[in-house]
Amino acid sequence: MTGSSRDPRDAKSASARCGSGDPCFMPAKAFSMVKDPSLLAAMPLLPFVVGLLGGVPLVARELEARTAQTAWSLFPSRASWLARQLAPVALVLGPGVALAAFAAGPVAADRAAWGWSASLDLGLHGPLVLIRAFAAFGIGLFTGAVVGRALPAFLLGAALCFSLLTATGLVRDAWRAGLAPVVIGEAPPAGGEVVVAPRSITTGYEWRAPDGKRISFQEARRIATAAGVPLPRANDSQDVAAAVWLDAHGYRLLIVGITDEMALGWASYDAAIFGAVGLISLPTAFWLVRRRRP
Amino acid sequence: MGTTDGWSDRRSARPTRADQATRGAGLLYLLWDRLVRRWAAALLHRWPVNTPWRASKRAQSVREESVLDTVPLRIEGFGRRYKRNRPWAVRNASFTLPKGSITALVGPNGAGKSTLIRSCIGFERPDEGRVLVFGVDPSRAPATVVRNVGYVPQTASLYRGLSIADHLTIAAAARQAFDRSSAIAQLAAVGLAPTRMVGELSGGEQAQVALALALGTRSQLLLLDEPLASLDPLARRDFLARLVVDVRAGGATAVLSSHIVGDVEQVCDHLVVLGDGQVILDSPIERAKAEYSTIRASETAGQDAVGFFSGPHGEQLALIRSAQSGSATLEEVVLGHLASVRRSRAEAA
Numbered sequence: 001m002t003g004s005s006r007d008p009r010d011a012k013s014a015s016a017r018c019g020s021g022d023p024c025f026m027p028a029k030a031f032s033m034v035k036d037p038s039l040l041a042a043m044p045l046l047p048f049v050v051g052l053l054g055g056v057p058l059v060a061r062e063l064e065a066r067t068a069q070t071a072w073s074l075f076p077s078r079a080s081w082l083a084r085q086l087a088p089v090a091l092v093l094g095p096g097v098a099l100a101a102f103a104a105g106p107v108a109a110d111r112a113a114w115g116w117s118a119s120l121d122l123g124l125h126g127p128l129v130l131i132r133a134f135a136a137f138g139i140g141l142f143t144g145a146v147v148g149r150a151l152p153a154f155l156l157g158a159a160l161c162f163s164l165l166t167a168t169g170l171v172r173d174a175w176r177a178g179l180a181p182v183v184i185g186e187a188p189p190a191g192g193e194v195v196v197a198p199r200s201i202t203t204g205y206e207w208r209a210p211d212g213k214r215i216s217f218q219e220a221r222r223i224a225t226a227a228g229v230p231l232p233r234a235n236d237s238q239d240v241a242a243a244v245w246l247d248a249h250g251y252r253l254l255i256v257g258i259t260d261e262m263a264l265g266w267a268s269y270d271a272a273i274f275g276a277v278g279l280i281s282l283p284t285a286f287w288l289v290r291r292r293r294p
Numbered sequence: 295m296g297t298t299d300g301w302s303d304r305r306s307a308r309p310t311r312a313d314q315a316t317r318g319a320g321l322l323y324l325l326w327d328r329l330v331r332r333w334a335a336a337l338l339h340r341w342p343v344n345t346p347w348r349a350s351k352r353a354q355s356v357r358e359e360s361v362l363d364t365v366p367l368r369i370e371g372f373g374r375r376y377k378r379n380r381p382w383a384v385r386n387a388s389f390t391l392p393k394g395s396i397t398a399l400v401g402p403n404g405a406g407k408s409t410l411i412r413s414c415i416g417f418e419r420p421d422e423g424r425v426l427v428f429g430v431d432p433s434r435a436p437a438t439v440v441r442n443v444g445y446v447p448q449t450a451s452l453y454r455g456l457s458i459a460d461h462l463t464i465a466a467a468a469r470q471a472f473d474r475s476s477a478i479a480q481l482a483a484v485g486l487a488p489t490r491m492v493g494e495l496s497g498g499e500q501a502q503v504a505l506a507l508a509l510g511t512r513s514q515l516l517l518l519d520e521p522l523a524s525l526d527p528l529a530r531r532d533f534l535a536r537l538v539v540d541v542r543a544g545g546a547t548a549v550l551s552s553h554i555v556g557d558v559e560q561v562c563d564h565l566v567v568l569g570d571g572q573v574i575l576d577s578p579i580e581r582a583k584a585e586y587s588t589i590r591a592s593e594t595a596g597q598d599a600v601g602f603f604s605g606p607h608g609e610q611l612a613l614i615r616s617a618q619s620g621s622a623t624l625e626e627v628v629l630g631h632l633a634s635v636r637r638s639r640a641e642a643a
Contacts, residue, residue: 066451070461073415073445074468074507076437081468290436293417 039104040111043124046100047133048161054093055140056154058085059289063148068294078290086141093133101129112260115198119263128270135274136161138281145288168273172266176203179262183214185255189247199260210250220246366428366515366547367391367414373422374409382571383409385422389566389576391547396538398558398579399551400628401568407551408448410568411519414549415445427515441469444508446518450500454493458486458503462510469511477510480540484532497524505533509540516541516548522557534561555625567628569635579624587616588626601633 059082062068075081104125112118123132140157147153181203185196196202207220215223224242225231227249232239243253373385384406391397399407412418413425416432416439424431432439452461458481466472478488484502492500501521508516518537522530538561541548552558558565565582567575575582591602591610599612603626613622613630622630 065454066447066449067453069417069445069447069451070453070504070507071464071468072417073440073443073447074465074511076441076468078436084467293412 039100040107040121040124043100043104043129047097047129048136048158048165050093050097051133051136051138052140052154052157052161054089055137055142056144056157057150058082058089058141058144059285060144060148060150060153063144063292063294064150066294072294079286082286082289090137093137094130097133098130101125101127104129112199117199117201117263118260119199119201119266122264122267123270128267128274131271131274131278134278135164135281138278138285139164141285142281142288145285145292148292164274164277168270171273172270175266175269176201176258176263179258181256181258182262183254184257184259187247187253187255189252194253194255196255196257197259200257201263202255202257204256206254206256207246208252208254214254220251364393364428365390365426366393367549368426368429369410369423370426371423372410372413372420372425374406374413374418374420384568384571387423387568387571387573389573391549392564393547394545395564396541396548396550396562397564397566398555398562399549399566399568400553400555400558401551402553402632405568406571407553407568408519411445411517411549411551414515414517415440415443442514444511444513444516446501446504446508446516446521448519448521448523450497450504450524452492452500452503455491457489457491459488461492461503461507462488465507465510471512473510473512477506480506480509480536483536484529498526498529501525502529502533505537509536512544514544514546516546518548518550520551520553522552522554530557537561555628559624565624565627567631569632570639572635574631574635575627582627583622583624585615586613586622586627586630588613588622588630601630601635601637603629603633 059068062071062085071081072078102125108118108121108125111121122128136157139160140154143153143157143160144150147156183206184200184202185194186208187194205217206214207217209215221239221242224245227245229242229245232241247253368390370388372387373382375382375385387406387410399410401407409418413420414427414432416436419433425433427439428442430438453464456464462472462474462477465477466474481488481503484499486495486499486502492503495503501524505518505521508518516537522533525533534557537548537550540546550558550562559579563579565575565577565579566573577585586600588611589597591599591612594612594614597612597614599614602610602612605611611626613626613633
């Protein structure tokens with residue numbers, strides 16, 4: 001009752017179950033290859049590592065090696081000096097990250113074709129990777145300008161990126177919880193196999209009454225209790241007796257959740273959060289460099 | 295057939311995968327930093343200088359310079375402390391540099407010489423008072439000040455991974471007025487070829503490069519923060535000789551901080567003594583020498599002694615104001631004034 005038979009999370013076990021002579025062997029093996037590609041496995045970290053490695057040393061190394069004294073005494077404008085430092089790094093790293101981000105696109109599309117929820121790959125390919133790298137670059141530049149030493153600034157930047165990622169994840173979960181769930185699957189009568197719409201995320205269960213009205217699990221239990229169905233024992237978490245009674249009286253179990261289209265709505269918020277962090281940290285770093293002692 | 299010599303042991307101790315990975319990551323970072331990042335930066339600094347954007351900047355610079363004050367450096371009640379509950383690094387310092395002078399800023403370690411010099415280029419912000427460079431406050435208009443100031447830091451702070459020529463290129467990109475050929479000629483005079491890497495140079499040679507960069511900017515005010523500290527006596531003499539020739543030829547003004555009085559006496563015409571974070575003497579050198587005399591400490595009865603200090607043979611000497619032409623050397627003038635600060639500090643304690 002937890003998902004379709006094409007759930008990619010079952011791929012490894014399916015692959016293991018299929019013997020080399022079975023007809024399922026080749027598809028299962030093919031899926032195992034697209035499920036965990038190394039490129040996508042690296043994508044959660046890549047924009048942050050690249051952004052920090054590019055951003056931190058720009059100011060921190062100059063302050064650490066005291067070369068900032070020479071540079072800032074020669075360049076009338078520290079902003080123009082920093083822009084000159086920043087430009088070649090952005091010119092090298094930007095296209096590099098973009099290449100990896102867009103190369104990961106088809107890989108993610110392959111996974112989605114197998115029923116994998118595309119929203120789970122959000123931020124692992126496409127423009128969001130670039131925006132995350134931009135945010136990490138801004139954070140790196142900022143921590144470098146604050147700390148003035150490369151290694152501590154890198155560690156602080158990594159901690160800030162991790163906190164940002166965790167906080168964004170929490171906000172995303174809260175946002176998802178606020179979405180009105182839709183029916184993504186319905187149990188057929190007489191206990192057949194439940195088929196859940198592909199690329200969807202299950203958030204709960206409901207019942208459909210014989211008159212077509214959706215009722216909550218608790219409400220359905222109250223109806224069953226009123227009809228004399230005994231309350232479940234402590235070890236009966238699935239409340240089998242109520243389920244059997246409801247099924248026999250025309251009620252249908254519904255699997256509710258959010259579809260991929262709904263979950264992908266987070267992409268714009270994700271881009272806004274990381275973009276805002278980049279847009280704030282970058283000018284702040286410029287401001288700090290203008291005010292800082294070399 | 296096993297051998298026990300160290301060489302065989304070293305050969306048999308193969309690096310682990312972790313070692314190889316660490317070394318690989320280190321090499322990759324080095325490759326990125328030294329080749330890609332530095333190379334790209336050096337390439338960008340060669341960007342053509344005559345762009346319309348630069349032309350407008352140049353026009354702005356000319357407009358700004360036309361309103362500059364003629365007094366190169368004026369310090370008014372300057373005070374700076376690095377932490378709220380710490381003693382002041384410099385306090386209540388006031389003096390004005392005459393145009394075209396070479397001023398020696400002398401004082402013991404920790405007197406606040408570097409703080410004062412760094413504040414003149416906007417590297418430090420005053421907590422009290424103000425600094426005016428050609429009438430402009432560096433903390434309010436740093437770009438205008440930096441454009442008119444050449445600075446040599448206490449320790450030569452050059453890019454070790456770049457050549458001398460790369461430094462000249464960076465300086466030329468930063469300052470339109472930078473005289474690259476004169477800088478090359480100056481460096482050639484001390485035997486430094488532009489192709490040499492800065493990382494291979496001695497401390498003294500790096501100081502020469504830093505001076506060539508500062509002089510090449512053709513700035514009207516030169517700030518030299520103890521540039522002689524890392525030089526041997528011969529290099530010191532060369533350094534000062536080149537400084538004097540260049541400053542006098544360009545009609546510039548220079549401030550040279552040092553705690554070695556003998557060095558600055560040869561080239562400077564003005565003296566500012568800092569002690570305990572305060573200006574204790576601000577005078578032309580010739581006048582300072584003329585106004586003071588040194589006598590034995592035992593002969594000071596009835597005379598107002600500025601300070602007492604030990605002579606070269608261990609005898610106690612006193613610096614006094616002389617009515618007629620004085621006989622004190624510059625070193626004695628400085629020592630006497632520093633001793634007076636020490637005495638007043640002891641009395642206060």
